[in-house]
Amino acid sequence: VTVTITEPEFGLDLEGEVFSYQGEFGVSCFGESDGSIELNPIGGTTPYSYLWSNGDTIQDLDNLEAGEYSVVVTDANLCQDSLTFTVSSPDLLVVAETHSDYQTWGVECNGDENGFINIDVAGGTGNGTYTYNWSSGQDFEDINNLAPGNYTLVVTDLNLCADSVTVTITEPPLLEISETYSDYNGEGVSVSYTHLRANETRHDLVCRLL
DSSP: OOOOOOOOSSOOEEEEEEOOBTTTBSSSSTTOOOEEEEEEEESSOSOOEEEETTSOOSSSEEEEOSEEEEEEEEOTTOOEEEEEEEEOOOOOOEEEEEEOOBTTBSSSSTTOOOEEEEEEEESTTOTTOOEEEETTSOOSSOEEEEOSEEEEEEEEOTTOOEEEEEEEEOOOOOOOOOOOOOEETTEEEEEEOOOOOTTOOOOSOEEEEO
């Protein structure tokens, strides 16, 4: 009698990939759990069984945090192969600001419009990929010629990760000069004066004897 011992045409092999978001990251934003892995066994003898390092026993994984995931696949003849995937994450998107400081005030004098806000963004999908949306209507990074008030900025990256910051531009109180003058039966001193602005020298103050 002749017996032929056969073998599978191809040995068990594994292929697969991590879904990639903008910036080649495995999750969309820092701290998100929206990663996925697609696994494709080739060869061996079906059916296959799966054992992932996170305990799952299915072929493809979804809703993953950033990290490493390994899988062992076993075919019907108990042949095995393994593969490891890395789900990467962008850095946390962070918006920082510095703003005008005129002796602790956001504008130089009461009623001025010389405030400014400078913005620094890090993380997410990286420099050159951010969009800016100011509450005052601007769509660029740094803004100036600002009147006193509140200004909110929302920064969004290519994966729609976002961070925001609110800045209050303050103003000093109005500088006023009050006066009293002598009155001796209608005779005395009259005073002509102008309001002085902060940090300016006194000028145009003229006293005239009656």
